[in-house]
Each structure stands twice: as structure tokens, then as C-alpha cells.
Amino acid sequence: xxxxxxxxxxxxxxxxxxxxxxxxxxxxxxxxxxxxxxxxxxxxxxxxxxxxxxxxxxxxxxxxxxxxxxxxxxxxxxxxxxxxxxxxxxxxxxxxxxxxxxxxxxxxxxxxxxxxxxxxxxxxxxxxxxxxxxxxxxxxxxxxxxxxxxxxxxxxxxxxx
Numbered sequence: 001x002x003x004x005x006x007x008x009x010x011x012x013x014x015x016x017x018x019x020x021x022x023x024x025x026x027x028x029x030x031x032x033x034x035x036x037x038x039x040x041x042x043x044x045x046x047x048x049x050x051x052x053x054x055x056x057x058x059x060x061x062x063x064x065x066x067x068x069x070x071x072x073x074x075x076x077x078x079x080x081x082x083x084x085x086x087x088x089x090x091x092x093x094x095x096x097x098x099x100x101x102x103x104x105x106x107x108x109x110x111x112x113x114x115x116x117x118x119x120x121x122x123x124x125x126x127x128x129x130x131x132x133x134x135x136x137x138x139x140x141x142x143x144x145x146x147x148x149x150x151x152x153x154x155x156x157x158x159x160x161x
Contacts, residue, residue: 007087021082025075032104033071036063061116064107073100094152101145109138 009017035042040060077097084090112135118128 017083017085021079024082025079028078029071029075031071032074033068036071037068039063058116058119062114064110066107067104070100070104070107074104077101091152091154091156094155095149096152098145098148098150098152101148102142105138105141105145109134109141111135112138 039062074097077093077100080093081090081097084093113131113133115129115131118130120127
């Protein structure tokens with residue numbers, strides 16, 4: 001019987017864990033890494049043909065450059081969470097997952113204030129810079145990820161080794 005750290009697990013269950021981990025990780029990778037890195041292209045597919053330049057100018061301002069890389073780390077942490085559940089390493093993996101997810105939320109909200117330069121084509125030749133303060137929403141979205149860090153810390157400290 002294979003052993004994952006301190007957990008004895010059957011071969012079939014280990015294969016199932018790995019398969020589920022890969023599937024969930026791929027799903028998270030798609031939404032948190034692939035979509036942000038290809039957002040202008042994806043939005044452009046659904047916009048009328050009159051607006052391709054406008055979409056190309058606004059969409060990059062919505063996505064922080066670090067999001068695709070952080071999405072890779074979040075998807076890796078999902079895989080590790082599935083693989084190491086009920087082992088000694090689960091607490092530290094939860095801490096890692098929570099911290100990376102918190103960073104992802106922070107950069108997704110661009111620190112709480114999303115600022116965009118509106119193209120001149122939409123504002124009759126006037127340069128407009130719009131900003132939206134979403135810091136309270138960002139903090140609310142960070143609470144579950146911070147609680148994951150806390151849960152991982154509690155699990156790490158309470159594990160009997």
C-alpha cells in the first residue's frame with residue numbers, strides 16, 4: 001500500500017486523488033491564469049466589430065500583470081491540497097494556498113482601486129481617467145483566504161507528530 005507522508009492509502013485511492021487534483025487544478029488554472037492573460041482576445045470575440053481598438057485599450061488595465069503567474073501558483077496549491085489532505089503537510093499547504101490566494105485577490109482588485117484610462121474614441125477626444133475604489137469589497141473577498149491561512153496554522157500547530 002502506498003504511503004503519502006503519514007497517510008497509508010490504497011493505490012486506487014492515490015490515483016483517484018491525483019486525477020481529481022489534476023482536474024481541479026486545471027479548472028483553476030483556466031479561470032485564474034488563462035482567462036486573465038487572454039482577456040482582451042476573449043472580450044474581443046463577444047464585442048461588436050466597431051469596438052476592437054477600445055477593448056484592446058481598456059482590457060489590459062483590468063488585469064494586473066502578476067495575475068497569470070499567481071494563477072499558476074493557486075492552481076498548484078489546489079493540487080497539493082487534494083494530494084496532501086489528511087497528512088502532516090496539509091496545514092502548511094493550506095497556509096501556502098491561503099497566502100497565494102490572498103495575493104491573487106489583492107492583485108485582482110489592484111490594491112483596492114481600479115484605475116482605467118478611457119480611450120479618446122469613447123469620450124469625444126477628451127482624455128478621461130476613471131477610478132473605482134473597491135477596497136472594502138477586496139477586504140471582504142480576502143477574508144476567506146486569510147481564514148484558510150489561519151486554519152492551516154491551527155492545523156499545523158495542533159497536529160501530533
